[in-house]
Amino acid sequence: MIYDEEFETLPREALEAIQLKRLQDLAERVYATVPFYKKAFDEKGVKPGDIKHLEDLHKLPFTMKQDLRDNYPFGMFASPMETVVRIHASSGTTGKPTVVGYTRRDINTWAELMARTLAAAGAHKGDIVHNAYGYGLFTGGLGFHYGAERLGASVIPVSGGNTKRQILLMRDFGPTVLTATPSYSLHLCDVAADEGLDFRSLNFRIGVFGAEPWTENMRKEIENKLGLEAMDIYGLSEIIGPGVSVECIEAKNGLHIFEDHFIPEIIDPATGEPLGYGKIGELVFTTLTKQAFPLIRYRTRDLSVLYREPCRCGRTLVRMGRITGRSDDMLIIRGVNVFPSQIESVLMASEGVAPHYVLVVDRKDRMDTLEVQVEISEEVFSDAVKDLQQREKRIEKDIKDLLGVSCKVRLVEPKTIQRSQGKAQRVIDKRQP
């Protein structure tokens, strides 16, 4: 279902006209109210009045995570504190948390966008939403809460933790929509099984999952084990929280970005140059309508791809691919940008499943070398040396074809690649900085 038919299906020209108008207003506003942006615009020699076309966005400076830290806690706010009705903050695993603010209108916008999100994922009025995203400084819990209420669903604000009680409520209240991180949903399923409850016997129809990277394989696992349609959403507190983009239940192929509120770009993380549609790079957002905490060209560090092909759901909004990694992971090997996720896609295509692998980068005789170590699986193992050597050669060729970088593929024994807390380390860079 499309919650906001008018804005989600605008013809591109109409949408771009709205974006330009909003971008011009935004540039004026941040230049006048946020000292950081006045300085950044001046340093780039650009004035708000220079924005004549949408492409002029590229003239504006980027905003980095570090800029938010430097202006901790409220330095980036564009509205006076007395108009700010809500404050959220990121977990801040490294250093200080990132603080974001919302005016009353921002909260209203967010609720609308989350209502759109839930509707796109297949929820509707009358659904019972079991909201297991954490409530508190984290934007997940309250974001979903307001959106579900706006949609007209019944929200169970269960938040995270106390898993056994969650199982009891799921059994007794019969919720139809699960909102949680993908990893927590699998944990819920395991705990339910321990309690002798088959998760698939519950009333759930769809699950809306986000806030951490997950894969297509994980989606299959969740759908099988939990007996629901698993939908991917994307958002980050700096931009608004959840509610930036979402998959539609009709196509389940790429996440529609709410472009009347956010302009997405894909850039080369090394040079900052904008890349075209279909190219993998760092996702950058400009918030068009936020009052308290607007951002110009915020570099998310998340890697994705943008697609503009029309979608069968009828939305005219651009789609982004599933997040495939972090731009911090990008390697430059002999001058070529290499993302571990690209190598992973080659291995996926070759092996059928995502094997465990690690990229070892070194420098020999002033030349960068790339070795791809791949854990061997029983499916591809052979007793003949030539079979395994051909496999190595074929992967080397596929990587060379895709990336233009020669590498050496080395098969290694299973479980020899180090995993930290279930997450594998993908890159070992031995080059001296």
Place this chain on the structure above:
Amino acid sequence: MRVEQISVFLENKAGRLAEVTRVLSEAGVNIRALSLADTSDFGILRLIVNDNQKAKAILKEHGFTVGKTDVVAVEVADRPGGLALILGILSKENINVEYMYAFVQHSGKDAVMIFRFDDIDAAVKLLQDNNVKVLEGKTVYTL
């Protein structure tokens, strides 16, 4: 007329072969024959053992990648020209030997060689037609 062989993937680093033999010995599995093919990166250890299922299970439990292949055990006269005779028969019919290795035990007064062919059925038929004795699996495991 097929003999089951298990193969184990080994990285080229110290102690891996020792680990395989240790695991098998602790499980009471007896190695009847083996060969190791190696490249600069990795090795493939091929084994004929007295209890395939147990060997496979225990190796997998210890995190090894284990494969299973059918091979052919052939009696070879233990005298000059014994092997040459058999290879001559195969080569005349263009049957390719993927690899081969010798068995530790004799079968009576003859030696036993393990052959890996692409086309096992054709190879076995050819050898038997030429009066070469091909051993059955259950004979080989208990030699």
